[in-house]
Amino acid sequence: MSVLEESPDSPLKKRPPRWSDIWLKNTKPLKHVVFAMQLQSLASKDPKSQTLIPHFATIDRTLLLSDELLLKILSKLPLSQRNPNSLVCKRWLNLQGRLVRSLKILDWNFLVSCRLVTRFPNLAHVDLLNACLFSPRNSEFLLTHRMASMQMSSRFCSNWDLLEENLLPVEVVDRGLQVLSNGCPNLRRLVVINASELGLLTLAEECLTLQELELHKCNDNVLRGIAACENLQILKLVGTVDGLYSSLVSDIGLTILAQGCKRLVKLELSGCEGSFDGIKAIGQCCLMLEELTISDHRMEDGWLAALSYCENLKTLKLLSCKRIDWNPGPDEYLGFCPTLERLHLQKCQLRNKKGVRALFQVCEAVREIVVVDCWGLDNDMFTFANVCRYADRWDLIDPLDPDKCNLGVLPTFAIVHMLTSFQNV
Known part of the structure; x- marks a missing residue:
């Protein structure tokens, strides 16, 4: 039997769920964050795999945040940083424009x-x-x-x-x-x-x-x-x-x-x-x-x-x-x-x-x-x-x-x- 297959008597069936599984059960964006971090960790250990996952290794973490949440974060920053923040990407440019009164x-x-x-x-x-x-x-x-x-x-x-x-x-x-x-x-x-x-x-x-x-x-x-x-x-x-x-x-x-x-x-x-x-x-x-x-x-x-x-x-x-x-x-x-x-x-x-x-x-x-x-x-x-x-x-x-x-x-x-x-x- 393959090591990846689970038998009916396998102890993995009786193992209680981990806290991370419960926490991430209904939180899809956080699952993507954890998955991307795991892939980045594997890429750092295996140089051969770095060419296989360039997209996940350079993923923009702010894409996982909603516009409303990111607006609240940007609004807490000093006024002197608003203009530089608008140069990060088009999304930040649009969000920064919504903060101008x-x-x-x-x-x-x-x-x-x-x-x-x-x-x-x-x-x-x-x-x-x-x-x-x-x-x-x-x-x-x-x-x-x-x-x-x-x-x-x-x-x-x-x-x-x-x-x-x-x-x-x-x-x-x-x-x-x-x-x-x-x-x-x-x-x-x-x-x-x-x-x-x-x-x-x-x-x-x-x-x-x-x-x-x-x-x-x-x-x-x-x-x-x-x-x-x-x-x-x-x-x-x-x-x-x-x-x-x-x-x-x-x-x-x-x-x-x-x-x-x-x-x-x-x-x-x-x-x-x-x-x-x-x-x-x-x-x-x-x-x-x-x-x-x-x-x-x-x-x-x-x-x-x-x-x-x-x-x-x-x-x-x-x-x-x-x-x-x-x-x-x-x-x-x-x-x-x-x-x-x-x-x-x-x-x-x-x-x-x-x-x-x-x-x-x-x-x-x-x-x-x-x-x-x-x-x-x-x-x-x-x-x-x-x-x-x-x-x-x-x-x-x-x-x-x-x-x-x-x-x-x-x-x-x-x-x-x-x-x-x-x-x-």
């Missing part, structure tokens, strides 16, 4: 060709600002702004709106937004320029989880599309940027916005035109609004009185405003924000006494006042601030040394007046 696009063709949504299907934050700018080849100049950088030709010297002729057409931008919304339905944040109402409506219909939007070169008609984003919580509107482009956001657009986006928590209006009616509509409709930022505004006189309608506002920021409010109106119509906690002034002109006085009256309930690199600081300003009797903290920041409070450059009377007002609280 935020991306800044520089090439518009990468979006419209659907390579973006194929390569990165789980994107949540997308910045299309630089991709929407057309840069001519072999240009002589590089234009750098705080929001974008692009190549410029010598023709820009005769055109004050430098980006107008270098923006992609509205139809092209809308087509890109359609591709993005169809491929990334879980999009939560988007930055785009020169979009239209149609493109934003498509975005609102497909991306129901969109919560943050930054829209440059915005106008009243575009805001009809933004109003369809019912779950929007953070919004930044840029109407006009001096020297780059111009667009109009008026009370009509602000009213449309207020009636559609009632869940706004943070709102920033940059280079927007409006008045009392637009800000009042936002205060009455956006009841969850907690932070309002006004940057380089072109508001009409009397807009400050509308801030009193923002009943839940906690933070008010004025950035790069050449004026506050030339004619705020009578004091009895100004009102105040009862829940306001923080007032932030940065790079603002504070020389108009009437506007500064009205601002502090509207913010009389504020507890913290931050002044950074503003013009027009004098004794009268702190006299007006005496109405803020609940303010227990002043941050007067020197732009050359932001880590310290720059009280030394203020007039002595202003410091004494400020300290006296603290003692009276």
